[in-house]
Amino acid sequence: MKLRELSELLQLSQTTVSRALNGYPEVSEATRRRVLEAARAHGYRANVRARSLATGRAMAIGHVIPLTVRHEMVNPVFSDFIAGAGEVYAARGYDMVLSLVPDEKQAEAYHELKTKGSVDGLIVHAPAAGDKRIHLLTEIGLPFVVHGRATDALDDYSWVDMNNTRAFRRATELLLDLGHRRIALVNGLESLDFALRRRAGFEAALRARGLEPDPGLIFSDEMTEGYGHDTARALLARPDAPTAFLASSIIVAIGIRRAIEEAGLKMGRDVSVITHDDDLGYLQNRAEVPVFTATRSSVREAGRQAATILLDQIENRAEGPVHVMLEAEFILGQSTGPAPKSIQHDEAT
Amino acid sequence: MKLRELSELLQLSQTTVSRALNGYPEVSEATRRRVLEAARAHGYRANVRARSLATGRAMAIGHVIPLTVRHEMVNPVFSDFIAGAGEVYAARGYDMVLSLVPDEKQAEAYHELKTKGSVDGLIVHAPAAGDKRIHLLTEIGLPFVVHGRATDALDDYSWVDMNNTRAFRRATELLLDLGHRRIALVNGLESLDFALRRRAGFEAALRARGLEPDPGLIFSDEMTEGYGHDTARALLARPDAPTAFLASSIIVAIGIRRAIEEAGLKMGRDVSVITHDDDLGYLQNRAEVPVFTATRSSVREAGRQAATILLDQIENRAEGPVHVMLEAEFILGQSTGPAPKSIQHDEAT
DNA sequence: TCATCCGCTCAAACCGCTTTGGACGCCGCA
DNA sequence: TGCGGCGTCCAAAGCGGTTTGAGCGGATGA
Numbered sequence: 012m013k014l015r016e017l018s019e020l021l022q023l024s025q026t027t028v029s030r031a032l033n034g035y036p037e038v039s040e041a042t043r044r045r046v047l048e049a050a051r052a053h054g055y056r057a058n059v060r061a062r063s064l065a066t067g068r069a070m071a072i073g074h075v076i077p078l079t080v081r082h083e084m085v086n087p088v089f090s091d092f093i094a095g096a097g098e099v100y101a102a103r104g105y106d107m108v109l110s111l112v113p114d115e116k117q118a119e120a121y122h123e124l125k126t127k128g129s130v131d132g133l134i135v136h137a138p139a140a141g142d143k144r145i146h147l148l149t150e151i152g153l154p155f156v157v158h159g160r161a162t163d164a165l166d167d168y169s170w171v172d173m174n175n176t177r178a179f180r181r182a183t184e185l186l187l188d189l190g191h192r193r194i195a196l197v198n199g200l201e202s203l204d205f206a207l208r209r210r211a212g213f214e215a216a217l218r219a220r221g222l223e224p225d226p227g228l229i230f231s232d233e234m235t236e237g238y239g240h241d242t243a244r245a246l247l248a249r250p251d252a253p254t255a256f257l258a259s260s261i262i263v264a265i266g267i268r269r270a271i272e273e274a275g276l277k278m279g280r281d282v283s284v285i286t287h288d289d290d291l292g293y294l295q296n297r298a299e300v301p302v303f304t305a306t307r308s309s310v311r312e313a314g315r316q317a318a319t320i321l322l323d324q325i326e327n328r329a330e331g332p333v334h335v336m337l338e339a340e341f342i343l344g345q346s347t348g349p350a351p352k353s354i355q356h357d358e359a360t
Numbered sequence: 361m362k363l364r365e366l367s368e369l370l371q372l373s374q375t376t377v378s379r380a381l382n383g384y385p386e387v388s389e390a391t392r393r394r395v396l397e398a399a400r401a402h403g404y405r406a407n408v409r410a411r412s413l414a415t416g417r418a419m420a421i422g423h424v425i426p427l428t429v430r431h432e433m434v435n436p437v438f439s440d441f442i443a444g445a446g447e448v449y450a451a452r453g454y455d456m457v458l459s460l461v462p463d464e465k466q467a468e469a470y471h472e473l474k475t476k477g478s479v480d481g482l483i484v485h486a487p488a489a490g491d492k493r494i495h496l497l498t499e500i501g502l503p504f505v506v507h508g509r510a511t512d513a514l515d516d517y518s519w520v521d522m523n524n525t526r527a528f529r530r531a532t533e534l535l536l537d538l539g540h541r542r543i544a545l546v547n548g549l550e551s552l553d554f555a556l557r558r559r560a561g562f563e564a565a566l567r568a569r570g571l572e573p574d575p576g577l578i579f580s581d582e583m584t585e586g587y588g589h590d591t592a593r594a595l596l597a598r599p600d601a602p603t604a605f606l607a608s609s610i611i612v613a614i615g616i617r618r619a620i621e622e623a624g625l626k627m628g629r630d631v632s633v634i635t636h637d638d639d640l641g642y643l644q645n646r647a648e649v650p651v652f653t654a655t656r657s658s659v660r661e662a663g664r665q666a667a668t669i670l671l672d673q674i675e676n677r678a679e680g681p682v683h684v685m686l687e688a689e690f691i692l693g694q695s696t697g698p699a700p701k702s703i704q705h706d707e708a709t
Numbered sequence: 710t711c712a713t714c715c716g717c718t719c720a721a722a723c724c725g726c727t728t729t730g731g732a733c734g735c736c737g738c739a
Numbered sequence: 740t741g742c743g744g745c746g747t748c749c750a751a752a753g754c755g756g757t758t759t760g761a762g763c764g765g766a767t768g769a
Contacts, residue, residue, distance in 0.1 A: 023748080023749090024748065024749045024750075025749090025750095026748070026749060026750080026751095027747080027748055027749075030748090037746080037747065037748075038747075038748085039746075039747065039748090042747080042748085061754090063754095064754050064755065064756085065753080065754055066754085067754075128755095
């Protein structure tokens with residue numbers, strides 16, 4: 012069923028039918044009702060390609076998901092972010108188009124999205140420090156919202172971010188208050204902006220107490236379970252093993268916990284762990300007393316907000332850049348306790 | 361830069377330019393080179409909406425991700441599946457459009473995708489037993505490939521599935537061989553087809569040894585870490601606690617492991633665990649000796665295959681339905697061992 | 710030498726919708 | 740009665756490509 016057929020059927024012009032369907036005032040209520048009725052009866056739906064060709068609006072938002080060169084992985088936090096954004100898109104009639112693009116082809120991908128005209132705007136994921144994509148996009152003139160920020164980016168742009176620095180500063184302070192001095196930071200890839208901010212928060216807290224961060228206790232990699240485990244295992248085998256870990260994601264923390272247990276130690280008693288918790292649907296940290304002490308900020312909520320801002324921007328041109336800073340909740344769980352005098356290595360595995 | 365501008369610039373008709381760009385033979389090589397050169401120089405790219413309106417092909421594949429009513433979550437295996445499929449789409453010039461749709465609106469969503477013409481085909485995720493979507497789609501006439509299968513579906517259709525029944529049968533057999541008799545199945549939602557097959561494999565293995573499955577040891581829910589943990593904790597507190605667990609996903613298994621350790625028990629010695637492992641990028645089970653004994657099948661690979669089949673189907677109409685059955689590898693890890701005579705409850709938490 | 714064919718190119722129709730610029734009939738007002 | 744204004748509706752011109760059918764000049768064959 013196409014518009015012409017529907018209009019012939021109703022003995023009306025395409026114009027009138029189109030206007031009736033799209034809520035224009037130049038149509039009498041009686042006619043409009045008749046049109047809507049017929050449209051529903053015949054399951055008519057405007058062809059989205061034709062419509063967007065005519066209107067110039069794609070009614071679609073692009074998400075470009077960067078694939079790291081080393082491991083071509085899709086971070087599970089994207090699932091949740093996208094779930095949040097997807098809600099908003101669905102409610103407002105937009106489609107979501109995903110492109111998985113290797114890091115080095117990002118620039119090209121954006122240009123293509125613009126000139127191909129397949130999206131009205133996009134969400135930028137996983138910004139690096141001084142990310143060149145931001146400048147590129149402002150130049151191209153495609154509306155966008157960044158999930159996170161890019162230090163040093165010259166242009167002003169909209170973003171939704173979590174207060175990474177403060178969260179990690181507070182987490183570090185708690186560990187210091189509990190008497191921990193050798194604290195390992197098991198961070199995400201420090202090519203990414205959020206990881207730099209987390210590190211900054213960590214280091215600031217140490218320095219505020221007159222402690223110099225030990226580069227030998229700071230790690231940076233893709234946030235997998237294996238990375239958390241291997242890092243913690245190696246550290247715990249050292250004579251000067253850290254008494255506390257600060258993890259950048261719950262998946263990393265799960266790996267750390269595994270290493271702690273393999274070493275015959277008990278998390279929360281022998282070794283403390285604080286993690287950032289993105290509040291992923293499938294990996295909730297929400298028992299009566301949660302397993303992990305954590306800084307929690309829902310990435311799903313971030314997705315909702317980013318999507319809302321972007322759509323608003325697209326729909327009422329005028330608005331300037333919007334910044335949303337989400338503060339993480341600090342959740343006290345079972346994984347933290349006072350620093351032990353010395354770690355008791357328990358060889359009875 | 362649009363086609364008309366480019367053609368004026370080249371002093372050629374739009375027809376010729378279009379043909380030159382799309383590789384039609386009616387253009388002299390000299391002209392083609394000239395056109396391609398100019399297109400590249402000016403960064404010309406065909407507007408995808410106009411093109412697809414003219415050709416009738418959307419150059420996009422839809423993924424409809426069902427949201428369960430109870431918890432609106434996006435399963436992390438989608439990330440990996442999509443990563444696999446996305447590779448193939450990118451290589452062949454297709455976009456991927458995602459819709460998150462509540463369970464009850466699925467049928468409507470498919471109709472809409474068809475009549476709106478925004479996709480050329482789609483991937484059906486998480487089929488239920490006798491899923492009505494399959495019939496609906498064959499009726500609508502939109503090419504599709506199912507990730508998984510739907511028992512009882514009447515129509516013939518293309519699918520890519522893992523041999524769930526065999527995997528869980530083999531896993532159960534190993535546990536039985538190790539002397540376990542009280543084995544708990546911590547399954548996914550049994551409204552979904554794959555979970556039914558896994559249960560069938562589990563029960564078949566038991567029955568083959570003359571054991572009757574105990575309904576009190578079979579669980580079904582959304583596959584979260586918390587579900588694994590809570591289920592295992594409750595079971596381990598019982599006097600007739602199971603000596604082994606069969607988990608439907610590594611996330612669930614991680615929860616089970618946590619409960620085992622909280623109970624002061626040791627996984628692999630006191631309690632055995634086998635899990636299905638989708639080989640997720642961020643939750644790999646791949647050490648020298650993997651943590652979990654597991655049936656492993658890469659969901660990412662499933663994504664690649666499903667995408668390939670779908671695109672082939674779309675591009676050369678002719679083909680009949682294709683079925684791909686992936687066999688899981690059976691990986692021996694640290695989480696299994698002979699059944700203990702009796703569980704030693706160790707209260708020293 | 711003339712008819713035919715081939716290689717290359719073009720003008721115009723078309724894809725399905727939106728939107729501009731009227732047209733038409735009817736009302737109220739002077 | 741005449742005229743402007745309003746409420747409805749329509750024809751046609753886009754949106755930016757692809758594709759059909761035809762034209763045109765030069766080479767080929769009889």
